[in-house]
Amino acid sequence: xxxxxxxxxxxxxxxxxxxxxxxxxxxxxxxxxxxxxxxxxxxxxxxxxxxxxxxxxxxxxxxxxxxxxxxxxxxxxxxxxxxxxxxxxxxxxxxxxxxxxxxxxxxxxxxxxxxxxxxxxxxxxxxxxxxxxxxxxxxxxxxxxxxxxxxxxxxxxxxxxxxxxxxxxxxxxxxxxxxxxxxxxxxxxxxxxxxxxxxxxxxxxxxxxxxxxxxxxxxxxxxxxxxxxxxxxxxxxxxxxxxxxxxxxxxxxxxxxxxxxxxxxxxxxx
Numbered sequence: 001x002x003x004x005x006x007x008x009x010x011x012x013x014x015x016x017x018x019x020x021x022x023x024x025x026x027x028x029x030x031x032x033x034x035x036x037x038x039x040x041x042x043x044x045x046x047x048x049x050x051x052x053x054x055x056x057x058x059x060x061x062x063x064x065x066x067x068x069x070x071x072x073x074x075x076x077x078x079x080x081x082x083x084x085x086x087x088x089x090x091x092x093x094x095x096x097x098x099x100x101x102x103x104x105x106x107x108x109x110x111x112x113x114x115x116x117x118x119x120x121x122x123x124x125x126x127x128x129x130x131x132x133x134x135x136x137x138x139x140x141x142x143x144x145x146x147x148x149x150x151x152x153x154x155x156x157x158x159x160x161x162x163x164x165x166x167x168x169x170x171x172x173x174x175x176x177x178x179x180x181x182x183x184x185x186x187x188x189x190x191x192x193x194x195x196x197x198x199x200x201x202x203x204x205x206x207x208x209x210x211x212x213x214x215x216x217x218x219x220x221x222x223x224x225x226x227x228x229x230x231x232x233x234x235x236x237x238x239x240x241x242x243x244x245x246x247x248x249x250x251x252x253x254x255x256x257x258x259x260x261x262x263x264x265x266x267x268x269x270x
Contacts, residue, residue, distance in 0.1 A: 007091030007109050016105040035190035036065050042197025049204035078133045079177060082152065086119050088112075091161075108164040118154050120167045126150075126160035137177045153177075 008016075040061025047057030086101040089111040096111060101119040104110065110122065117131075125148060130138070134153040138145065145151060149165065151172045156162075168174065 007094055008105070008107055009093055012107070013092060013105055016107065035194065036061075036068055038194030039190050039197070040065060040194075042194040042201070045201035046197040046204075049201040049208075075133060078131075078153075079173065081117075082119055082173060088119065102168075104164050104167050106164050106167060106170075110162050110164060112156050112160055112162055114158045115155055118150055118152050118156065118162075120152050121165040121171050122150050122162035123148055123165050124150050124156070124160055124162040126162065127157040128154045129157060130154050134173075134177075137173075141176050143172070143176065 040058065043057035043061045043064075044054050045057065047060075048054035087098050088101045088104065089096055090099050090104060091109040091111065104120055110120075112118065118128075128150040130145075130151070131153050134151060137143075150156070150162070153173055166172070
């Protein structure tokens with residue numbers, strides 16, 4: 001230990017530990033399965049309605065699900081590094097000592113080294129840079145980092161002394177980042193896309209059924225027109241049918257008799 005100026009006293013630390021929640025929950029981001037399943041169902045039914053190939057939609061849904069799981073696993077690995085014990089240098093009672101980061105309280109002065117990953121949200125005038133995942137979370141949540149504040153997950157560019165602003169479950173990574181995959185900014189568009197695809201598939205199927213019904217109604221008058229002669233023949237009385245058949249037969253018989261009377265020999269060999 002070395003003698004330094006400022007820092008919280010032991011009594012102040014105990015008071016803060018008593019008045020604020022200290023124990024941090026394990027950071028493990030949740031993954032919402034329902035929006036992805038709904039999106040997959042929408043792709044499958046829409047592909048079946050448009051291209052008669054449901055397998056294409058379900059294949060795309062499988063790819064989307066696999067990519068989502070891979071991104072979630074990578075984000076989870078980044079977030080869970082804050083669950084591991086991390087030693088930091090803190091100023092208390094005028095002394096610089098090493099303690100675990102989970103023992104910090106708001107108001108502690110922490111000595112950080114260049115390139116060190118901040119485990120808590122701090123107040124500092126030193127130059128910092130946000131890591132890639134932290135930038136993604138800030139972009140998706142629409143949060144703006146105030147001037148003079150560095151969030152957990154940032155890195156300082158040079159040695160500095162910072163003041164702890166938020167710890168444990170009060171950190172930004174615990175309040176917003178952990179629920180990123182369950183946040184409305186991701187779930188609502190996914191749900192809307194899935195429902196929209198299901199609606200489009202239903203409208204397409206309804207249009208196809210309506211077209212088939214119209215074709216059937218159009219075909220009925222044509223069939224009726226074609227059956228008119230048959231219906232007339234069926235409706236003709238039996239006597240008329242006999243007359244229509246017997247008249248040609250009588251004419252043929254008279255013609256044969258006439259030819260026989262005129263020339264019997266020629267008629268026989270004709």
